[in-house]
Amino acid sequence: MQTDDIRLSHVPGFAVLGQDDGKRNVQGWHSDFPYHWGVPARGLVPTPSGKTVLGVQRNVCVSPFTREGGATAFKLGSHALDRPPPKEWGDATAHAKPGYRAEHGLPYNGPEADVVDAPGGSIILYDSRTWHRAGVNRTPKKRAAMLQAMTPMYIFPKNDTSRTFKKLLDSPVYDNLNDREKHEIQNLMVHQFIGPGGEYAITVDRDLTETVKTATTSGY
Ligand SMILES: [Fe+2]
Structure with missing residues (x-):
């Protein structure tokens, strides 16, 4: 990403996959x-997105990743194509629709789908476009x-990480970290912007959120 100033774009989350x-x-x-790309979300990055890398995904395998056990399938090298996966492969937007699998079957699993086996404890690191x-x-x-999801500091975060960071400050785990670890976790989890007179931590304003909701529902 050509910068050392990186952030966690959401609180680390667990993805648990049960038996099909x-x-x-x-x-x-x-x-x-x-x-x-391929996800029914707001704020997609336009394509082509150019050479600047806007995200690196870092997935820690808690259990072994095997083909039979549901290891992730990748199209290795596809980040360089700089475009979304083909719709005919069955993208995440299509497969999120109720009953889609029953009608269309499973997503593409042909020779271009590379399953990466990895023992528990491995870290799978990839360009987020992959x-x-x-x-x-x-x-x-x-x-x-x-x-x-790791992003450069200039990317707007996916979720609020500030509340979890504040909880960490109050936990005994924090006291056991050394100064470097404390500094690094703070830098990863506290998104800041420059305001009048200094830098400010970005967090959720519940009162303002309620005001915005009211304005939206009343048609403004
Ligand atoms: Fe993903």
Whole structure:
């Protein structure tokens, strides 16, 4: 991303994949935040997006990632194509629709879908544009990963990380960190902007949110 000043774009979250039942909707092909190509989200990065890398995804495999156990399928090298995955592969927007799997079957799983096996504890690091989708877990054992979207400091965050960071400050875990770790976690989780007279932490304003909701629902 050509900068050392990086942020966590959301609080690290767990993605747990249970055994497939042959019916449930599955995740379709997509690119991760902030690109979100193939995802029904607001604020997609326009294509072509250019050479600047706007995100790197860092997924920690909590359990082993195997083909039968639901390891992620990637189209390796697709980040360089600088465009969304083909719709005919079955993207995440299509597969999020109720009943889509029953009508259209599973997303593309041909020779261009590269399944990366990885032992538990591995970290899968990839350019967020890389086309991928969750695998299908055909085993009774759950597959778990911790997902982290890493972005340069100039990207608007995906979710609020400030409340979790404040909780960390009050936890005994924080006291056991050394100064470098404290500094690094703060830098990763506190998004700031420059205001009058200095830098300010960006966080949620609940009162203002209620005001905005009222204005929106009343048609303004
Ligand atoms: Fe993803």
